[in-house]
Amino acid sequence: MTDTPRPVKTTKTSLALVRAVRDSDGATLSDLADRLDLAKSTVHNHLHTLVDEGFLVREGETYHVGLQFLPFGEHARNRNSLYAPARRRVYALAEQTGNEADFIVEENGRTYSLEYAIGESTRGKLSESSPFRAGNRFYAHNCASGKAMLAAMSEDRVRSIVDRWGLPPTTDRTITDEAALFEKLEAVRRRGFAVNDEELIDGYRSIGAAITSPDGKVVGAFSVGGPTYRMAVDDETTEAIGRLLLDEIDALKTELF
Incomplete structure (x- = not known):
């Protein structure tokens, strides 16, 4: 035994x-x-x-x-084969949108930001409301990248993550009910990307899409976000940014796979 x-x-x-x-x-x-x-x-x-x-x-x-601690963090980040090519696309997304962009991965049911960049219109006036910095860790259920990755996982995997970490609220908009989460994930699958409308932190919105390998494994996600006064989530803006994310993911997958 x-x-x-x-x-x-x-x-x-x-x-x-x-x-x-x-x-x-x-x-x-x-x-x-x-x-x-x-x-x-x-x-x-x-x-x-x-x-x-x-x-x-x-x-x-x-x-x-x-x-x-620095060499340990750099080693952990650089051993991810997607980091270098994803990093370039994070900066491209930031420049194209003028907002904040990041590359996030999942490990042990939590999400980690491996790269973070800000666009020209944001540079020099970074909002204090931004929750993103390289190395930050989040729950998966309350951020756009996390929900996008959950939506690309099997139901059993999602339930195991919820069982381990729960659905703790970080704002009054956070999804805290398991049935509501699964309903939201189904909508994300249909749309192809996820939206965080002040669910992670008050005054912050983002849109995220998952990156999967050819065998369907979730390997990360891109997102674009910013404070509510600059980041709209109307249908037209959301669809435009969502499509941009998906185009960058397609280009990344073509490069790597």
């Missing part, structure tokens, strides 16, 4: 500290101890080890994420 693996508590504590330092954009030992409800001596030992290994740096009394 195979033993069920158990999480290593010390490792989880170190990772929780790193996330807290990142989310706080720097934190002191006392801040971290209070935030995670840990003894200062425990926090001190973990911080000392993380600094010694280069994953955190200390500036005075404040700890920050260290550059030692």
Whole structure:
């Protein structure tokens, strides 16, 4: 009989500290101890080890994420064979639309932004409402790229993702009912792309389409988005951007497959 693996508590504590330092954009030992409800001596030992290994740096009394993480993130991103060709098309989409564009992939039921670009009309005035940055992680049910990828997956795969992560709301427009989600995914399949109308974050809209391999496997998605004052979701605009996304995906698939 195979033993069920158990999480290593010390490792989880170190990772929780790193996330807290990142989310706080720097934190002191006392801040971290209070935030995670840990003894200062425990926090001190973990911080000392993380600094010694280069994953955190200390500036005075404040700890920050260290550059030692950089090669790990770059390695994870570059090992995806679609990244380099998709990156070029993300910038093309941003320039063609003047909005924000990104390339997103799914891993373990969550979505990750591998590349993000802004168009000329947006450059220099990036909206604070934008949720996208390279490396950001999202749920799949409340963003356009995520819904597009879910719609291209089998029902069993979608249910396994919902069972693991649930359908947590991030705005009052987020889909939180499983039946409503499956109804929406069917509409996405018919249309060919998905729309996020302030479901991920208030004041932000996007349109996304899934990228699939010749054998039907979901390998990523493109999306174009922006703040509501600049990003319309009327039928004409939505269809135009949706068609542009699908054209870029067809061109990418022709190049790769």
